[in-house]
Amino acid sequence: MPLTRGAGAGALALPASLRAEIVAHARESAPHEACGLVAGRGGRATRVIRCANVADDPLRRYVMEPAAVMHALRSVQDAGEESADGVEGEPLAIYHSHVYSGPYPSPTDRAEARWPSSFYILVSVRAEEPEVRAYRIRADHPGSEKTVVEAELTEG
Numbered sequence: 001m002p003l004t005r006g007a008g009a010g011a012l013a014l015p016a017s018l019r020a021e022i023v024a025h026a027r028e029s030a031p032h033e034a035c036g037l038v039a040g041r042g043g044r045a046t047r048v049i050r051c052a053n054v055a056d057d058p059l060r061r062y063v064m065e066p067a068a069v070m071h072a073l074r075s076v077q078d079a080g081e082e083s084a085d086g087v088e089g090e091p092l093a094i095y096h097s098h099v100y101s102g103p104y105p106s107p108t109d110r111a112e113a114r115w116p117s118s119f120y121i122l123v124s125v126r127a128e129e130p131e132v133r134a135y136r137i138r139a140d141h142p143g144s145e146k147t148v149v150e151a152e153l154t155e156g
């Protein structure tokens, strides 16, 4: 899988309290994967919105509950929050957890990524010390294969 850390991926400022909230959600949900949205503005996260994982196999993948996503997006629109690329009404980031593997997007994660304008946060709780990383997952050109680029992650 192409995985580079590069220009154009941008930087995500994730305050320690929100990072802790995502880690807590991941630990509570284990052994299932946890998932949800992160809202924010100007590349800085301001709140975490948990979504239920309704995947058939929540031990290995995630599917955010559609009604929860719709509700979250409405609130993001109402708040005038924006994506990594500054698109208003879109999530700054989508997060999910890995219980048994590291914080790297799986081939399924890459194939099912639907938010090219948002960051993807991966949290791994396989070890005592959680690992959190951020990526952009998108096709460089319409129809081309999606690439994964690691983004800079700061405490904001």
Ligand SMILES: [Zn+2]
Pocket: 061, 096, 097, 098, 104, 105, 106, 109
């Ligand atoms: Zn995954």
